[in-house]
Amino acid sequence: MTKLPYERPQILKMNAGLMNKYGTRTEYEPVKHIDGIPVKTLIAKYGSPVFVISERTMRSTYRSIQRSFATRYPKVQMAWSYKTNYINAVCNVYHQEGSWGEVVSGFEYRKALGNGVPGNKIIFNGPEKTTAELELAINNDSLIHIDHFDEMYQLIDISDRMNKKPRVAIRVNMDTGIYPIWDRFGFNYENGTAWSALTKIVESGKLNLVGLHCHIGTYMMVTTAYSIAASKLCDLAWNCKTQLNTTIQYLDMGGGLPTANDLRGAYLPAKDTIPSVDEFAEAIASTILNYGFKTEDLPLLILETGRAMIDDAGFLLGSVLANKRLSDGRRATIMDFGVNILFTSFWYEHKISPAQDFTQHTEECVLYGPLCMNIDVVRSAITLPLLNRGDQVVVHRVGAYNMTQWMQFIQMRPNVVMIDESGESHLIRATETMEYIEIPERMPEHLKTVKL
Ligand SMILES: *Cc1c(COP(=O)(O)O)cnc(C)c1O
Numbered sequence: 001m002t003k004l005p006y007e008r009p010q011i012l013k014m015n016a017g018l019m020n021k022y023g024t025r026t027e028y029e030p031v032k033h034i035d036g037i038p039v040k041t042l043i044a045k046y047g048s049p050v051f052v053i054s055e056r057t058m059r060s061t062y063r064s065i066q067r068s069f070a071t072r073y074p075k076v077q078m079a080w081s082y083k084t085n086y087i088n089a090v091c092n093v094y095h096q097e098g099s100w101g102e103v104v105s106g107f108e109y110r111k112a113l114g115n116g117v118p119g120n121k122i123i124f125n126g127p128e129k130t131t132a133e134l135e136l137a138i139n140n141d142s143l144i145h146i147d148h149f150d151e152m153y154q155l156i157d158i159s160d161r162m163n164k165k166p167r168v169a170i171r172v173n174m175d176t177g178i179y180p181i182w183d184r185f186g187f188n189y190e191n192g193t194a195w196s197a198l199t200k201i202v203e204s205g206k207l208n209l210v211g212l213h214c215h216i217g218t219y220m221m222v223t224t225a226y227s228i229a230a231s232k233l234c235d236l237a238w239n240c241k242t243q244l245n246t247t248i249q250y251l252d253m254g255g256g257l258p259t260a261n262d263l264r265g266a267y268l269p270a271k272d273t274i275p276s277v278d279e280f281a282e283a284i285a286s287t288i289l290n291y292g293f294k295t296e297d298l299p300l301l302i303l304e305t306g307r308a309m310i311d312d313a314g315f316l317l318g319s320v321l322a323n324k325r326l327s328d329g330r331r332a333t334i335m336d337f338g339v340n341i342l343f344t345s346f347w348y349e350h351k352i353s354p355a356q357d358f359t360q361h362t363e364e365c366v367l368y369g370p371l372c373m374n375i376d377v378v379r380s381a382i383t384l385p386l387l388n389r390g391d392q393v394v395v396h397r398v399g400a401y402n403m404t405q406w407m408q409f410i411q412m413r414p415n416v417v418m419i420d421e422s423g424e425s426h427l428i429r430a431t432e433t434m435e436y437i438e439i440p441e442r443m444p445e446h447l448k449t450v451k452l
Contacts, residue, residue, distance in 0.1 A: 028362070028385055031353040031394040034315055035419040039355040039392055042317055042417065047431065048392065049318040049337035051403060051416040055093055057313035058399075059421070062097045065257075065305055068277045072285035075300045079123050081255050082108040084306030084400050085314075089418055089428035091115050094309070102304040106133035113140070123252065123304070125171065125213070127151075127185060134158050138166040145169045145213045145252075147186055152197060152207075159206045169211030169252065170197050174232050176216050176225035185215070189232050198236065202244045209246050211302075212236055215254025218307060219263070223275050223283035226253065230287035237299060238291070250300035253284055257308035261348040261397045277308065307400040314399025316342060317355070320391045321370060331365035333387055338369015338376040341413060342398060343405040345378045352378075355392035358385035371410045403429075408437060 032039055035054050042052060062078070069076040079102035080094040086108060091101070092115055101112035104126030112122050119140020127147045129137070134155060137144050144166055146152050152170075159166055171186030172194045187194040201207050212233045216225055230253065237248035258274040266273070288301065318337040326332050339345055352367070364383045369376040378395075387393070406413055412432035419425050 028354065028358070030356055030358065031396075032355055034317075034394070036423045037419060037425060039317055039394060042425065043319070043392060045425070046415045046417050046427065049316055049335075049341065049414045051341075051398070051414065052315045052317060052425075053090060053310075053399060053416065053418045053428070054313045054315070055418055055420045058090070058093050058310060059097060061309055061312060062094060062099070065277050065303075065309060066097075068281040069285065069301065069303060072281050073289065073301050074298060077250075077300055077302045079252075079302055079304045080309070081304045081306030082111060083404055084255075085310050085403050086111055087403055087416060087429050088115055089426070090310065090403075100302075106130060106136075109133060109137065109142075123213075123302070125215075125304075131158060135162065138162060138164050141167065143167050143169060143211065145171050145211075146197070146201075147171055149187075149197065149200075152201065156204050156206045165206065165208045167210045168201065168207045169209070169213045169250075170194060170201070171213045171215070172233060172236065174214065174216070174229060176228045178217055178220065178222070178225050182215075182217050186213070189236070194236060195239065198240060199244065202240075202246050209240070209244075210248070211250040211252055211299075212248055213252040213254065213302075215304065216256055218256050219258045220256040220280075221258055221274055223279050226280055227283040227287045229253065230284050231291065234288060234291040234293075238293075241297075247297065248299055250302050251288065252302035252304065255304045255306045255308075257305050259308050259311035259397055259400065261311060261344070261350065264347055264349055266349075310399035311397045312399065314397065314402070316395040316398045316402070318393055318395065320387045320389055320393070322389055323387070326366070331363050331386075332368055333365050333384075334368045334370065335378060335393070336370050337395075337414075338371045338378060338411075340369065340371060340376070340409045340411055341402065341406045342369070342378060342395065343402055343407070344398065344400070348397075349379060349382075350398065351396040352382065352384065353394045353396065354385055354387060355394050358387075358391075361386050373410065408432065412437065 034052050035056055066078055079100040080091055082103045095117060100121040101117040102123045103109045103112050109124055119142050122142045124137050124142050125145045146168055172189050173183045173186045174189035175181055187197045201209050214229050216229050233251045240246045240248050257280055260270050262270045316337060318335050321334045321336050324332050362383050362385050364381055367379040367382055369378055415427055415431045416429035417425050418428045
């Protein structure tokens with residue numbers, strides 16, 4: 001028997017985390033404070049995990065977006081998209097800044113009213129509006145954005161019965177060069193349905209057609225889509241004026257502006273690829289301004305920016321529960337927050353910073369949440385300094401959609417805290433309790449006793 005050759009085994013560092021050909025960042029900065037308050041203090045006071053919202057960032061982002069549009073177009077109005085984050089304190093920061101309310105359900109509508117938004121400054125979008133909700137909106141002189149023909153006829157009926165002429169717009173969907181087309185909401189432009197709806201609305205004599213609305217997508221990465229959308233809405237407005245003798249008072253361009261969050265699997269970081277708000281504003285404003293309206297006939301420009309308004313102002317603070325090795329040797333770190341409260345980790349690779357000093361070592365790891373559920377992956381591959389049990393982290397840009405799409409699954413939802421402009425923290429939504437979770441539950445008589 002011949003002797004087998006011996007090869008010394010080697011341990012190689014796997015480097016699967018490279019984001020692009022230029023390499024990936026290896027240096028990290030701990031993030032120890034949010035608006036001047038130590039992360040440790042926030043966690044000690046409000047528990048872990050905890051959402052923290054910076055009022056200062058909210059207001060500065062609002063002013064910056066508003067300025068981008070208002071410096072380019074004479075009449076601009078923001079409308080806060082409630083579904084993006086409808087915690088009342090959050091909404092009221094934007095309302096204080098001058099934002100109207102944009103809602104997509106009766107529940108959100110009542111929230112806006114409750115926050116003190118006058119009915120005539122609420123935009124009522126969405127495919128579901130009950131008769132009672134439409135009656136309420138009509139009585140409040142809200143702007144009702146019609147989504148489909150069934151709703152149009154329903155509204156005509158209700159208006160006839162109430163003997164009132166509500167202010168309405170239609171939502172228009174269209175080909176903006178982004179595919180697949182978002183065509184499930186509103187009336188299509190290219191096939192003539194939108195025009196047909198406008199004609200029917202005017203001819204009914206029962207509705208006061210005042211606006212046109214579109215919301216072409218979300219996290220849009222090209223400005224031309226907005227130029228195309230704006231020019232198609234201008235076409236419709238022009239035809240309303242010339243053929244239906246109806247002046248369109250506003251064009252509502254919806255939301256959809258991206259944030260600096262990296263999309264899962266994106267080749268380059270978002271910061272390098274997304275256009276600035278100025279560029280989007282330029283695309284929209286120049287299209288409308290160059291269209292040919294007389295200056296005095298220029299429609300009001302409404303924006304329902306959600307994601308880009310709040311994402312940067314939201315942080316999630318959390319703690320490390322444990323570290324372990326997976327069967328293939330990968331390092332896995334288990335956090336006390338998961339997809340139950342960080343829904344956006346399904347499509348974003350959230351930036352995560354350690355909240356304390358650390359050693360030089362980094363290693364690619366999987367970040368799991370605490371749920372006993374395989375899908376609970378916060379980051380499937382992230383290079384981080386080695387975190388130990390009890391260490392804390394800050395997850396960045398979580399302000400949009402997490403505090404509305406979160407689910408009460410396995411764990412309860414945590415505290416939400418706002419840091420005001422003077423650096424003081426306020427609890428704005430308390431962590432859920434067992435009693436709260438069980439309020440809607442009912443126990444049939446025969447199931448009340450259990451004997452084991
Ligand atoms: C969700 C939504 C928005 C906000 O969209 P973002 O992409 O978050 O800016 C605006 N308008 C309507 C009708 C929406 O449904």
